Amino acid sequence: MISINPFNPPSRLLMGPGPSDVPPSVLLSMARPVLGHLDPVFVGMMEELKGMLREVYQTANDMTFPVSGTGSAGMEFCLVNLIEPGDEVIIGVNGVFGTRMADVASRCGAKVIKVESPWGTIITPEQIAQALVGRNPKLVAVVHAETSTGALTPVEEISRLSREAGALFVLDAVTSLAGCPVRIDAWGVDAVYSGTQKCLSCPPGLSPVSMSARAVETAARRKSKVQSWYLDVNLLAAYWGQDRVYHHTAPISMNYALHEALRLVLAEGLESRWRRHEQNHGMLKRALEAMGLSFAAQPGHQLWQLNAISVPEGIEESVVRRRLLLEDGIEIGAGLGPLKGKIWRVGLMGATSTGANVRRFVAAFGRILKDCGNRCDVAAALKECA
C-alpha cells in the first residue's frame, strides 16, 4: 500500500461547460454536520429547498425536487417514467444532448422520431409541426440550451404545438436554468431536468427536476413498471412527499449545497441574474470579435452562458486549452462530436459570469493565441471589456 496524501486541489477559474465556479458559502455548507435523511430538521430543509426550486423553475408543480444523480440521471428520470415500450416519441437532435435523449428513449423501448438540425443551429417550431403531422406521439423532447454547441432553442411555440397534438413536452434545462429565462408553467412544460453545476453554481451531483400534474398522472397510470427502480417517480413521490416513505438515502451534503446555491440565486433575483449573464456574454462577444474571432452558434440564438468560439485557421485548439489551464489556471472546454477541434466552449455560468473573469480570460487567451502565431489584436479586445 502506497501512502496517499490528502488531496489539495489547485484553485481554477472554471470557464468550461461545467462545473462552474462555486461560491465560498456553498462550498462551506458541505462541511456542516451530516444529518440523517429522515431527521425532521433535514426534512424541513428539503421543504425549503423544494420551494426555492419551484421559484427558480417558475412553477407551482408539487413534484419538484432534486434527483440523487447528475443531469444525465435527471434526463433518464424524465424519460423512463413517461415512456412505455412501443411509445412513439419525437426528439429534437442538434447536439450531444439531443443525441443522448434519443439514445435513452430508445433504451426505454420507444420508437424514436428524430428531428435533426445541424450542430450549432436550433430546432424550429416548423420542424416539430412537420414531424407531428399524422403522428400521435407520447412526448416531444428538446434541449433548451445545447451545451455542446452554444445554441438556445426557443421552446414556447414547440411546447404549444406538442400539447395541442396531445403529447407531453419534455425540456432539457441543464445549462439554461438560472442563466436565462426558463418558465416551466408559462411555457407548459410537462417534465424538465437540470444540473446543479451550471448556472446554479453548485457542485455537480444532483439533478433538479419538475413534473406537471399530467406527467405525474401519466407515470402513475402506466401499464408496465418503470424500468428504473432508482428513478421511479411513483416511489420518489412518497419519499419526497409528506409520507417520507424510505426509498434511497438522499445525498445530504449535496442537498445542503443546493439549498445554499438556490438561496444565493433568489437573493440576487432571477431577472438580475439573467441580465448579468446577458451582459457578460455581450462583453465577451465584443472583445473576441474585436480580436478577429467568431462565434460558432447560429446568430440570434447564441447562449449567454456558454460561448462556442470558432478555432482560427492554423491554431491547434488543444494547445491553447492546455496552456490556459497550466499557465493561467483557467479551464475552458473542447468541442465534441462533429465540432471536435473546431470550437472552444467558454462558459460564463453562474458565479463564473463576472466582468473581472471576462477580462482575465480575454487577456490570457489573447496572449496565448498571439504566442501561437495568431495575429489577434488583444489591446482592441481588452478595450471592449474595459
Add this chain to the structure above:
Amino acid sequence: MISINPFNPPSRLLMGPGPSDVPPSVLLSMARPVLGHLDPVFVGMMEELKGMLREVYQTANDMTFPVSGTGSAGMEFCLVNLIEPGDEVIIGVNGVFGTRMADVASRCGAKVIKVESPWGTIITPEQIAQALVGRNPKLVAVVHAETSTGALTPVEEISRLSREAGALFVLDAVTSLAGCPVRIDAWGVDAVYSGTQKCLSCPPGLSPVSMSARAVETAARRKSKVQSWYLDVNLLAAYWGQDRVYHHTAPISMNYALHEALRLVLAEGLESRWRRHEQNHGMLKRALEAMGLSFAAQPGHQLWQLNAISVPEGIEESVVRRRLLLEDGIEIGAGLGPLKGKIWRVGLMGATSTGANVRRFVAAFGRILKDCGNRCDVAAALKECA
C-alpha cells in the same frame, strides 16, 4: 418569496442505519475548490481513489469505481448490466434489500427465483444449492449485511456454489464494507456494490462498485443494450478508464470526500477497523443484555455495525427514538416491513463506532427506557461498558 436563512444543521450522534458520523477532515474536504471533471489533477485524484477502493474491497478488479448515485444506484448498476430480458436469476431475500434486488431484477425483465429466509435470519448455502438444482441461472445475488435486520450472511460458500453452477455471483456490501471482512477476490465475487454513508463514514451520494473481468465481459457481450444509459458499464468503463471519454459529470466534491474517507480507512488499517467494530458491538451487546434487552437477529450472525434490538413489551418504540433525538441528539433507526415497531436499529458504523459513543448511547437510552416505565438496570449496563 419568503426569505430563506442559511441552513445550520444541529450536531447529531448518528447511530442509525446510515448515514454514520463523518470525520471533520472528510467534511472539510468538500469545502475545497471544485475542479473540472476532466482536469488532469482531478483525474489523478480519481486514480488514487480507485486504487484505495481496490484495497478496501480486497480486489485487483480493474473495474472498481464509485457510481455517481447512492447505494441503490449501485445495486441497479450491478443488475441492469448483467441481466438481459428472460434471464433466470436467484436472489436471496431475508430483508428489505434482498426484496429490493428482486424488484430491480424483475424490472430488468429477469425471471426471479427468490430464496427466502425469515427476516433476521441468514440465507444458507443449502438453500442456494437447492435452488440451483436443475437450473442454469445467469446470476445469484445475496445481501451480505442486511441493514434492515442486523443479520450477516456468510457468502464464501454461496459464491463457490454459484460459480460452480456457471452463474455470476453478485453481492450487496452496502453495510458490510470496511466494518467487517469483505474479500471480493478471495470469495470470487463477480459484482459488488456498497454505499459511502455506512462504515466508510463519508456522506451519502456515491456507490463504490467492483466488477470481475468475467462480469465486465458479460456486459460487453450483451445482445441488448443496457436499459440504463446512466449506469451502462460499457460507457462508464470509457469514462473512468484511460480514455476519459465524456459520459456524465462526476460529482466532484463527493469524490473528494470519498478520497479522504478511504485514506482514513487505510490509515487505520482494515484489520484494526474490523476489530474496532467487533469490540464496540460486543460492548454494546453486553451492556444491553445486562439491561435485560435482547438482540433480534439470528445468534452467531449478528452484525457488528448494525444492532437490531427487540423493543420490550409495553414500550412504544417511536417515543423512545424521538426522545433520544430531541433530548440527547442521538439518532437511531426504526424497524422496517415486518419488523416495524418491533426493533430499534442502532448503528455502530465507521467513525460512530467508539467506546465513548456506546457509553453515551447506553446512558441516554437507559434513562429514557426507565422513564417510559421499563425496569432496566442502567447501572449494570454502564458497568459493562466502563
